[in-house]
Amino acid sequence: MNRLASLVDRLAGWRFFKPLVFLACLMPGAWLAFRSYQACGLGHELALGVDPVKTFEHETGLTALTLLLITLSITPVRRLLHANRLQRVRRMLGVWSFTYAFIHLCMYLVFDQSCYSLATCDFHATWEDLVKRRFIFVGMTAFTILLALAITSTNGWVRRLKKNWQRLHRLAYVAAAAAVIHFVWIQKSDFREPFRFGFWLLVVLLIRVGLTIQKRRAQVPKPVTA
Numbered sequence: 363m364n365r366l367a368s369l370v371d372r373l374a375g376w377r378f379f380k381p382l383v384f385l386a387c388l389m390p391g392a393w394l395a396f397r398s399y400q401a402c403g404l405g406h407e408l409a410l411g412v413d414p415v416k417t418f419e420h421e422t423g424l425t426a427l428t429l430l431l432i433t434l435s436i437t438p439v440r441r442l443l444h445a446n447r448l449q450r451v452r453r454m455l456g457v458w459s460f461t462y463a464f465i466h467l468c469m470y471l472v473f474d475q476s477c478y479s480l481a482t483c484d485f486h487a488t489w490e491d492l493v494k495r496r497f498i499f500v501g502m503t504a505f506t507i508l509l510a511l512a513i514t515s516t517n518g519w520v521r522r523l524k525k526n527w528q529r530l531h532r533l534a535y536v537a538a539a540a541a542v543i544h545f546v547w548i549q550k551s552d553f554r555e556p557f558r559f560g561f562w563l564l565v566v567l568l569i570r571v572g573l574t575i576q577k578r579r580a581q582v583p584k585p586v587t588a
Contacts, residue, residue: 366443384454387429390421391465394418419469423545426460430463431559431562431566436451441573466505497548503540504538507540508534508537511531542563
């Protein structure tokens, strides 16, 4: 365990670690863009599958959720392995998660609601869809939280909010739970994939709770014996 912790900490402190994580986050979007070029520019009709719209929506949403759960996993892994330098990429991962969630939302607005511009967008119909379909409502809840976290992710907001910044960013767990529920509700039959994400989130939460309890117990002063 000590060797693993040392290896992870040294890797996180490597000067190319953060750029490589950035590129890794960029790759799903780049791969989707390349396949779009194949489908539209080169005539490879099945480059995006039989339903390109579904492919866009599914892959951007899946990437957003994956990056969000990786972001939430950073702190438990850092504490368990004492690899504090992992913290360097947590905020960046969170912003990338929001980026893919934003693209996911844009896909829904453009392809499902025909919001190609303000003139073509029927805001009343979009609002009705949001209220009537529960998976869209809970998905929008997750996105709204991620939007607030992305806006306040800068150092300036950290200084302004002080201790409230950490409290606000704990809502990332609520966003993750809402995103998992969104994923479950959008499925028609096969729930294995969203349940795996739900299990991942549950494990992260249990580790965080366990570490918090351990920390508080360590802070309780021991009774003085004569």
